[in-house]
Amino acid sequence: LLIVGASGDLLHVPALAHRAASSAVDAATGAFGRLGRCDDDQISEFFARFASSLRDDEAIERILAANGRDVDLAANAGRSTTRLVLTEQMRQDMIVGLEVWRDSPLRRDAPLERIEHGVWSLEARQAPLGVVGFVFEGRPNVVADAAGVVRTGNTVAMRIGSDALGTAEAIVGHALAPALQAAGLPPGTVALVRSPSRAAGWALFDDVRLALAVARGSGPAVAQLGAVARQAGTPVSVHGTGGAWLVVGESARPERLHAAVVNSLDRKVCNTLNVCCLPRSRPDLVGAFLAAVDEAAARRGTVARLHVDRDSQAAIPEQRFTTIVSVTRADGVHEEPAASIIGREGLAVEWEWEQSPELSLVVVDDVAEAIELCNRYSPRFVASLISEDGDEHDRFYAAVDAPFVGDGFTRWVDGQYALATPELGLSNWQSGRLLARGGVLSGSGVHTVRYRATIRDPDLHR
Amino acid sequence: LLIVGASGDLLHVPALAHRAASSAVDAATGAFGRLGRCDDDQISEFFARFASSLRDDEAIERILAANGRDVDLAANAGRSTTRLVLTEQMRQDMIVGLEVWRDSPLRRDAPLERIEHGVWSLEARQAPLGVVGFVFEGRPNVVADAAGVVRTGNTVAMRIGSDALGTAEAIVGHALAPALQAAGLPPGTVALVRSPSRAAGWALFDDVRLALAVARGSGPAVAQLGAVARQAGTPVSVHGTGGAWLVVGESARPERLHAAVVNSLDRKVCNTLNVCCLPRSRPDLVGAFLAAVDEAAARRGTVARLHVDRDSQAAIPEQRFTTIVSVTRADGVHEEPAASIIGREGLAVEWEWEQSPELSLVVVDDVAEAIELCNRYSPRFVASLISEDGDEHDRFYAAVDAPFVGDGFTRWVDGQYALATPELGLSNWQSGRLLARGGVLSGSGVHTVRYRATIRDPDLHR
Numbered sequence: 001l002l003i004v005g006a007s008g009d010l011l012h013v014p015a016l017a018h019r020a021a022s023s024a025v026d027a028a029t030g031a032f033g034r035l036g037r038c039d040d041d042q043i044s045e046f047f048a049r050f051a052s053s054l055r056d057d058e059a060i061e062r063i064l065a066a067n068g069r070d071v072d073l074a075a076n077a078g079r080s081t082t083r084l085v086l087t088e089q090m091r092q093d094m095i096v097g098l099e100v101w102r103d104s105p106l107r108r109d110a111p112l113e114r115i116e117h118g119v120w121s122l123e124a125r126q127a128p129l130g131v132v133g134f135v136f137e138g139r140p141n142v143v144a145d146a147a148g149v150v151r152t153g154n155t156v157a158m159r160i161g162s163d164a165l166g167t168a169e170a171i172v173g174h175a176l177a178p179a180l181q182a183a184g185l186p187p188g189t190v191a192l193v194r195s196p197s198r199a200a201g202w203a204l205f206d207d208v209r210l211a212l213a214v215a216r217g218s219g220p221a222v223a224q225l226g227a228v229a230r231q232a233g234t235p236v237s238v239h240g241t242g243g244a245w246l247v248v249g250e251s252a253r254p255e256r257l258h259a260a261v262v263n264s265l266d267r268k269v270c271n272t273l274n275v276c277c278l279p280r281s282r283p284d285l286v287g288a289f290l291a292a293v294d295e296a297a298a299r300r301g302t303v304a305r306l307h308v309d310r311d312s313q314a315a316i317p318e319q320r321f322t323t324i325v326s327v328t329r330a331d332g333v334h335e336e337p338a339a340s341i342i343g344r345e346g347l348a349v350e351w352e353w354e355q356s357p358e359l360s361l362v363v364v365d366d367v368a369e370a371i372e373l374c375n376r377y378s379p380r381f382v383a384s385l386i387s388e389d390g391d392e393h394d395r396f397y398a399a400v401d402a403p404f405v406g407d408g409f410t411r412w413v414d415g416q417y418a419l420a421t422p423e424l425g426l427s428n429w430q431s432g433r434l435l436a437r438g439g440v441l442s443g444s445g446v447h448t449v450r451y452r453a454t455i456r457d458p459d460l461h462r
Numbered sequence: 463l464l465i466v467g468a469s470g471d472l473l474h475v476p477a478l479a480h481r482a483a484s485s486a487v488d489a490a491t492g493a494f495g496r497l498g499r500c501d502d503d504q505i506s507e508f509f510a511r512f513a514s515s516l517r518d519d520e521a522i523e524r525i526l527a528a529n530g531r532d533v534d535l536a537a538n539a540g541r542s543t544t545r546l547v548l549t550e551q552m553r554q555d556m557i558v559g560l561e562v563w564r565d566s567p568l569r570r571d572a573p574l575e576r577i578e579h580g581v582w583s584l585e586a587r588q589a590p591l592g593v594v595g596f597v598f599e600g601r602p603n604v605v606a607d608a609a610g611v612v613r614t615g616n617t618v619a620m621r622i623g624s625d626a627l628g629t630a631e632a633i634v635g636h637a638l639a640p641a642l643q644a645a646g647l648p649p650g651t652v653a654l655v656r657s658p659s660r661a662a663g664w665a666l667f668d669d670v671r672l673a674l675a676v677a678r679g680s681g682p683a684v685a686q687l688g689a690v691a692r693q694a695g696t697p698v699s700v701h702g703t704g705g706a707w708l709v710v711g712e713s714a715r716p717e718r719l720h721a722a723v724v725n726s727l728d729r730k731v732c733n734t735l736n737v738c739c740l741p742r743s744r745p746d747l748v749g750a751f752l753a754a755v756d757e758a759a760a761r762r763g764t765v766a767r768l769h770v771d772r773d774s775q776a777a778i779p780e781q782r783f784t785t786i787v788s789v790t791r792a793d794g795v796h797e798e799p800a801a802s803i804i805g806r807e808g809l810a811v812e813w814e815w816e817q818s819p820e821l822s823l824v825v826v827d828d829v830a831e832a833i834e835l836c837n838r839y840s841p842r843f844v845a846s847l848i849s850e851d852g853d854e855h856d857r858f859y860a861a862v863d864a865p866f867v868g869d870g871f872t873r874w875v876d877g878q879y880a881l882a883t884p885e886l887g888l889s890n891w892q893s894g895r896l897l898a899r900g901g902v903l904s905g906s907g908v909h910t911v912r913y914r915a916t917i918r919d920p921d922l923h924r
Binding site: 005006033036037109115120122124127128129130208209211212227230231232233235236255256259260262263266375397398399401402403404405406407408409411412413417418419420431432433434435436437438439440445446447448449450451452453454455458459460461462 | 467468495498499571577582584586589590591592670671673674689692693694695697698717718721722724725728837859860861863864865866867868869870871873874875879880881882893894895896897898899900901902907908909910911912913914915916917920921922923924
């Protein structure tokens with residue numbers, strides 16, 4: 001039984017699931033020390049061999065066979081198989097990803113800073129962090145993503161959603177494990193949690209030997225995993241709730257607002273626009289916003305769905321509240337009004353739309369009020385200001401409680417797109433600001449810092 | 463009741479102590495947002511005014527009066543007052559410390575990295591972290607130490623050992639609070655936990671609103687505080703156990719070993735030499751080591767106290783085990799043998815000596831065996847290698863599991879001495895390696911990282 005202090009939840013972890021998680025962490029912990037005695041070229045060779053195994057027709061045939069069985073099982077159980085099928089594109093992406101790590105200039109040991117004291121000197125150096133625990137949804141390609149942290153000398157204990165477990169085991173058996181062996185790296189360098197139980201993920205994140213816990217996706221299950229790791233004292237990379245906020249200043253140009261809104265509603269992911277704050281003094285901007293929302297919907301061949309703050313109702317044409325539209329949700333098509341009313345707490349809801357762009361709207365007196373709302377109701381994630389006033393942008397940046405701040409569309413928040421580095425995880429500030437790091441976790445970020453002293457005067461003393 | 467999962471301890475937190483901690487965190491949390499709307503010059507002025515209040519004779523008179531009452535109370539209760547008396551030297555050190563922060567070039571918002579994408583650019587910027595919780599022993603000058611994190615935009619909730627609480631309240635009332643007010647900073651910027659109960663420290667570190675928990679000193683009470691903060695999901699800066707390890711290679715020169723040992727035993731603090739590993743093949747180095755230990759003791763006008771690994775007994779002159787010496791400990795003078803036998807687990811003991819240098823000794827086959835022992839029994843803190851072989855130093859650095867690695871004396875591990883920056887806390891790796899940071903916590907390290915996007919093409923889209 002695992003008690004989550006933050007929520008009061010009681011999680012039941014069966015002995016088998018616990019053992020599966022422990023075994024993986026045992027293996028990865030043992031491998032971490034031994035990996036320190038291998039050289040960087042061996043690590044490059046591991047990535048090269050892993051990639052070429054995935055190019056190899058014989059290996060991929062076995063992996064595809066396992067994937068076929070996973071897909072059949074999921075389909076028979078009535079679960080979605082959209083992201084479960086190991087497509088040729090996915091295979092190529094995995095290969096390219098591994099070759100990026102093979103060719104990456106990142107090394108485990110790198111100087112950060114040097115302090116010269118004359119008779120002695122000190123270097124701060126980047127060094128491997130330890131065992132990274134991953135919990136992934138049931139997608140086959142994540143095995144390659146997780147392996148990236150090996151480039152910087154870390155080892156991996158990972159759990160993959162049960163739907164893809166057979167595929168993951170085949171990737172490990174036919175590509176990853178042979179690559180580790182051929183490169184002379186310890187077999188536990190990337191260890192799979194061999195359990196279909198969701199409880200194995202809790203047990204994994206409850207293991208104090210993890211140096212970092214990364215969970216992908218969002219929603220309550222991910223938030224719960226984050227809470228488990230946090231109370232084990234492990235740093236966490238998760239974002240329980242997503243959704244970006246867009247604040248519009250009195251000086252905003254309608255064209256810029258229009259473009260930002262349209263381009264922030266192209267699809268629903270964590271950095272999609274979720275709440276827009278518009279200034280009361282500029283009804284024309286409300287019009288520009290509504291036109292942009294409608295255009296974003298039209299581009300997807302559908303209609304928009306608005307949630308309007310109770311006190312902002314008057315700013316929106318009444319017709320929106322009475323028009324009934326067809327909204328395609330995960331569970332089918334629903335007939336709903338194009339706009340409906342929410343209370344203030346409704347601003348905290350992330351709208352998980354499928355086809356029809358869906359977001360909240362609140363009319364405010366000024367940017368200061370919008371910042372207050374954002375700091376209170378947002379998931380402290382992405383905040384953008386549309387304004388022609390540079391000082392206002394500086395004040396917004398200083399006062400808004402978000403790790404990602406911009407001045408246009410919100411969809412730039414993505415490690416690959418913004419930092420040109422494979423993104424392992426994305427954090428918001430729902431559980432507070434992150435000590436000494438940003439919200440994008442990439443392979444190079446999975447490190448610690450060591451100090452190495454070189455003493456030239458043997459009699460150096462205090 | 464607070465349950466410490468790591469140890470199974472049940473801590474009883476009385477309602478009053480809990481309220482005292484909560485009030486301080488309430489105040490510091492509220493102040494954090496408001497501090498973001500003050501400018502850096504106001505922060506400089508706060509440090510200037512705080513320093514000049516401590517120069518002011520009237521203010522210091524009241525503070526000294528409060529300190530006198532604290533000292534009397536502690537003395538009457540039979541407790542040590544050595545570090546409790548607010549001496550003129552301590553006053554001057556506080557003033558100098560505050561003026562260092564006043565004049566520091568550190569600012570809250572500073573660029574770290576810039577990524578140019580042509581039509582848009584991204585900056586990673588350093589930003590304030592949040593509320594820093596401090597638990598200090600009963601020393602009056604720590605109020606000034608803690609205030610340092612305000613330079614980089616953080617706020618403070620601090621508990622001071624009950625013996626110095628009256629002094630701390632006087633410093634706050636007559637110097638700190640007036641300085642905050644005069645500079646126009648929020649009154650909760652530095653909030654004192656107004657409770658003499660040790661439980662208030664547990665309640666403080668159990669508060670999930672802390673962004674960082676720092677406890678000074680070492681020992682089980684500090685380790686317990688660390689466990690409380692860790693399970694609240696808060697990053698921690700503590701070192702429960704101290705003591706440095708010195709490993710001697712087969713190529714070591716006796717002179718270098720001698721100097722390193724003498725200079726690592728000048729006084730007992732956390733980076734003092736605690737365990738020495740000597741190579742079996744070089745009995746002359748054992749002799750050099752013993753001579754150095756004796757010299758370190760002689761410099762203090764006392765004798766050394768050795769703990770010898772059971773299997774290393776033969777390497778030490780038998781006479782050491784039979785000679786009885788007078789060892790001055792915290793509780794008085796003890797008659798003990800100059801050397802006695804310990805089992806392997808004895809290597810994990812930190813010898814908390816007062817006057818007589820006291821340490822453990824183990825003879826090993828080679829450096830590899832010493833590294834194994836160090837990784838198993840040391841507090842993963844300071845490790846030093848004496849060797850003339852450069853490759854051996856590189857292998858040692860790669861394989862030893864310690865954040866601080868050197869090639870001579872061990873006492874360099876100190877933020878002020880090594881990095882020329884006021885040290886807020888020192889961490890070992892007993893609870894694992896630290897994500898993205900080193901073991902020295904200084905004011906500049908108390909930050910987070912934000913990303914700020916500047917989008918030049920308004921139609922930027924994915």
